[in-house]
Amino acid sequence: MGLIRAVFDAAFRQGGGQRLKPVGPRWPLLLFHVDTGGCGGCGMELEALSAGPYDLEGAGFGFVQTPRSADVLLVTGPLTRTMAPVLEAAWQAMPKPKGLISVGGCAMDGGYFSENYAVLGGLDRKASIDLVIPGCPPSPQQVLDGLCSLFGQPPRPVSGAQAEGSSSTSS
Numbered sequence: 132m133g134l135i136r137a138v139f140d141a142a143f144r145q146g147g148g149q150r151l152k153p154v155g156p157r158w159p160l161l162l163f164h165v166d167t168g169g170c171g172g173c174g175m176e177l178e179a180l181s182a183g184p185y186d187l188e189g190a191g192f193g194f195v196q197t198p199r200s201a202d203v204l205l206v207t208g209p210l211t212r213t214m215a216p217v218l219e220a221a222w223q224a225m226p227k228p229k230g231l232i233s234v235g236g237c238a239m240d241g242g243y244f245s246e247n248y249a250v251l252g253g254l255d256r257k258a259s260i261d262l263v264i265p266g267c268p269p270s271p272q273q274v275l276d277g278l279c280s281l282f283g284q285p286p287r288p289v290s291g292a293q294a295e296g297s298s299s300t301s302s
């Protein structure tokens with residue numbers, strides 16, 4: 132596997148120089164998710180984020196089904212040998228500028244999954260991660276807050292009855 136080098140272009144960042152792409156509800160930052168292993172809990176939280184009472188689109192983000200139209204790669208789970216080429220292919224397919232975000236402890240440093248014949252660990256020693264969203268798993272609100280922090284936005288309130296910081300899988 133080639134070494135993933137993520138460089139989240141400063142153009143995306145609020146106040147970080149000239150922006151190549153406007154961002155916001157009309158020009159959402161497009162996210163592509165790859166689960167490279169783990170228990171699936173972080174992936175479930177991302178599904179809840181896209182379908183629940185969280186105003187993801189209102190915050191200026193949206194999920195896409197192909198890396199070719201994605202701006203940011205969201206990775207969950209420890210990097211397994213099986214998924215390493217898949218992750219690399221997704222990264223290479225994304226147009227520049229692009230960014231890399233790890234969601235959950237496993238994607239960051241391997242979490243509960245130590246390196247062995249099947250697991251390569253987390254991304255922290257293999258790639259330049261633009262944003263780390265910790266947690267096991269992070270709640271949808273925590274993921275949204277992390278995404279908003281890219282642009283210096285304040286946390287987004289959750290509509291409906293679901294309380295801030297709640298998780299769809301953790302108690």
Ligand code: SF4
Pocket residue numbers: 168169170171172173174207208209234235236237238242243266267268
């Ligand atoms: S960080 Fe926790 S919830 Fe996410 S994949 Fe790892 S063990 Fe599962």
